[in-house]
Amino acid sequence: MSSVLVVEDETAIAELVAINLRHAGFDVRVAVDADAAQAAIDRVLPDLVLLDWMLPGQSGVALARRWRADARTRDMPLIMLTARADESDKITGLDAGADDYLTKPFSTKELLARIRAVLRRKAPQAMDTAVEVCGLRLDPATRRVTRRLGDALREVKLGPTEFRLLHFLMTHPERVHSRAQLLDRVWGDHVFIEERTVDVHVKRLREALAPAQCAALIETVRGAGYRLTQQLASAVA
Numbered sequence: 212m213s214s215v216l217v218v219e220d221e222t223a224i225a226e227l228v229a230i231n232l233r234h235a236g237f238d239v240r241v242a243v244d245a246d247a248a249q250a251a252i253d254r255v256l257p258d259l260v261l262l263d264w265m266l267p268g269q270s271g272v273a274l275a276r277r278w279r280a281d282a283r284t285r286d287m288p289l290i291m292l293t294a295r296a297d298e299s300d301k302i303t304g305l306d307a308g309a310d311d312y313l314t315k316p317f318s319t320k321e322l323l324a325r326i327r328a329v330l331r332r333k334a335p336q337a338m339d340t341a342v343e344v345c346g347l348r349l350d351p352a353t354r355r356v357t358r359r360l361g362d363a364l365r366e367v368k369l370g371p372t373e374f375r376l377l378h379f380l381m382t383h384p385e386r387v388h389s390r391a392q393l394l395d396r397v398w399g400d401h402v403f404i405e406e407r408t409v410d411v412h413v414k415r416l417r418e419a420l421a422p423a424q425c426a427a428l429i430e431t432v433r434g435a436g437y438r439l440t441q442q443l444a445s446a447v448a
């Protein structure tokens with residue numbers, strides 16, 4: 212389930228958006244100002260943020276700029292909501308780092324379409340689309356992981372955490388992810404879980420992938436973290 216943080220001080224709008232997003236299957240939290248939004252993000256990184264431009268205290272634009280300057284939140288999918296429709300305001304919002312921009316009033320249908328488009332582009336692990344790397348196929352809709360070996364289709368049995376971990380790595384291949392980043396993106400928590408927890412689950416994931424002859428997909432990058440390679444053929448005899 213994808214998580215969305217709605218940052219909006221007008222409670223009627225915030226509630227309406229929250230209800231519609233929950234109805235569409237999103238896990239929704241609401242923050243009423245910049246401080247509450249920052250506190251929510253310090254706890255758990257959402258898959259996407261809907262950020263209102265006009266907030267009491269620090270504005271949405273200032274908040275967006277701050278998040279884009281921070282390594283932890285730099286790539287966080289962000290859609291700005293605003294009552295403004297001026298071209299210059301739109302450009303300011305996009306310059307501040309918003310991935311998209313929605314002018315109030317907007318329809319739920321349009322909001323959902325924009326959210327899905329931004330997630331598809333920036334957070335594919337939050338989508339239900341099947342992914343395939345080196346013949347290993349992961350389908351979030353059916354929660355099945357399979358690999359074709361010759362004529363046989365071998366099923367890979369994974370626990371929920373290993374499934375999320377593999378999904379994240381498969382949707383972000385060839386990039387090195389630190390343990391802290393994986394805790395943020397897979398566990399949703401970078402503060403209260405020890406980093407060695409990641410090592411335990413990577414070990415379990417490799418053990419589960421071994422019968423399907425693709426444990427070598429998950430590479431350890433010394434001193435940096437883990438990476439999913441797309442060049443398995445050379446790694447496995």
Ligand code: CA
Nearest residue numbers: 220263265266
């Ligand atoms: Ca507002």
